[in-house]
Amino acid sequence: MLENYLPILVFVVLGVLFGVGPLLMSFVLAPNKPDAEKNSPYECGFEPFEDSRMKFDVRFYLVAILFIIFDLEIAFLFPWAIVLDEIGLFGLLSMAVFLSLLVVGFIYEWRKGALEWE
């Protein structure tokens, strides 16, 4: 089974080399003469107004969490789709119960207005 993953390993190693190689080369080859002006933060020519960290609407976070929950649901659907022929009616019903529980959550978030962007 593992031999099927050899091409992926090759790709991973090549990808790491492509990413790390230029960084290393610029670190070794490029001239490096920092001074105070070069190292100071630059924002369109004037001093930065404020820190980049700030308070933001918790609604973005809610959308992300709801996305992750349904992303996980997809992870459960993949093996089910593969073995559906073999697990028969019982497997179909177990997935129906699983999905109906999540649909309850989906209806809840819909009715509650969590998907609405006011």
Next chain:
Amino acid sequence: MTFEQLIFYILAAIAVISSLMMISVNNPVKAALWLVLAFIATAGVWITAQAEFLGIVLILVYAGAVMVLFLFVVMMLDINLVKLKEGFIRYLPIGVLAALGIFALMYMVLGPNNFGMDVTGEPVRFDANHSNTTMIGLALYTVHVYAFILAAVLLLVGIVAAIALTIRRRPPHEVKYQNIDKQVKTQARDRFEMIKMQPVKEKPVENKKEEDE
């Protein structure tokens, strides 16, 4: 040492080192990036242990979705690092105690008494066409259906908890809605009105312009 073992040791070393970096770097954004690397190395370890589906799901769900959420929160949130480090010395004994307790628990469950070739036996080697996903599917939806449904309940609780914690209605006067029905149904005469009026003669403004310039 076989090639497989070499790969395993490299991936395991990356996982351990990146985990250590994750808990020791000061910048929370860098910590999250190290955690991504730890997840990816762990996924590789799982794939060498022939759990391909779990490895891919680890990358897809954790490195893909969860860590993006973490990074998003860590990058955007107003985290004051100096404040976080306040009381480090004061809480150090409690922290060390908790860490030791957790380590002892993990040692009892995952220690050498319960793992190793003599306890678990030689792992079965599957041939090239063996599908780990099929095996998980066959077991998960039939034998372990109770755990499967419990996972759905857990996700449901997650949805309800996330909404209950974060939903904030804005007061109506702050919100500007578009009523699409109303927009579609509207007609020219609702918006445009001809008014008859007498012409109005304005006073001449000659001197004012020169002052402006």
